[in-house]
Amino acid sequence: MSLIEVKNIVKTYDTLGIFNGIDFTVDKGFSYAITGKSGSGKSTLLHILALLDKANSGSYYLDGKEITDSDYKNDTALSRLRNERFGFVFQDNFLIGDYTALENVMVPAIIRGDKRDEAKKRAIKLLCALFLDERLKHKPSELSSGERQRVSICRALMNNPDVIFADEPTGALDEENSVYVQDMLLEIVKDSGKTLVLVTHDMDFALKCDRVFRISGHEIGEVSRT
Template identity: 45%
Template structure:
């Protein structure tokens, strides 16, 4: 699913990623752990095509057989929209839109018909136990409910790959546990691949693989 070779990244002369090599199998749940500043989020953003590695250090990033590093911006944006979903610590829902409308946004970007997008969004929200929350705006939802709406949004285009950055970091312990179990249920139901940056050791240890980053490198 993912093959990354020799990924370097610099910020103002600081060498953040130091030649990371990584292979992730399809249908696996992989956690990435490490101290703050180890490079976890930077690596996740590059793997998710939201950022690029160092141009002065040749690297390779292949996702689902596609060399995304060589894609032009428009093609890359289309690939990202169709094949990758994102879940963040802060759900980043648009406050003026309902849960249903927030979930539909990636589908509308893909130019999915409104009727089809809304049908899929309702299926996902119902699957996540939010069948009575379609018309509620984010400020009318609990933190756990908001995060489940964000999960539905990440899934709306049926991506094969989900990146999550501290997805339970803003949740209480019960909501966090429910979200963690949900990831594995989704993997089992839909065969998706999850790459999760987390400080939550319980979630990290549940994963099929646990990768530890130290000072810009994966050490285990």
């Protein structure tokens, strides 16, 4: 059974057609890269897969169970599901400006209702693993952009999610930092046996994933690696 399966997804914004009925499957333990031109629909697909957006029509299955229209309408249950199962890393890291790195990483666990002390311990462990030991009390504005992305990776991992969704996670970084954060993200995903769905236009980054897809002309297809 696949972790996530979407079938016959149609997505339009008013008169603008994005997808004409695409299928996509995410299996546990694999890393997927979604590539394509700007405006082709990469973020749109990621948001649909991450239950942040809904297709006009088509089906969505999580662990083989269909997410129905009424599931989509229940915001609280859907938010809880995302909080427990999914981790997110975005290009603009969306860290909370008034919170320290440590507090930012703790947020998903606090939302889930974990005890503060336990959340703190786990957050420190994650931040140390990403070499941010000396930055726990820094606010986002006091961190470099690469450090901010490492903090957002820690936050994505905080609730031990099944899937990490990353939308251009290194898009705002210089090349050296970009490669560093890429390798760190992929190493964590591999070592922990997690599943990664990555959107990137950086083919070198994409090719480090197990499977590479490209969106073009309202369709999605796997990129041949030979």
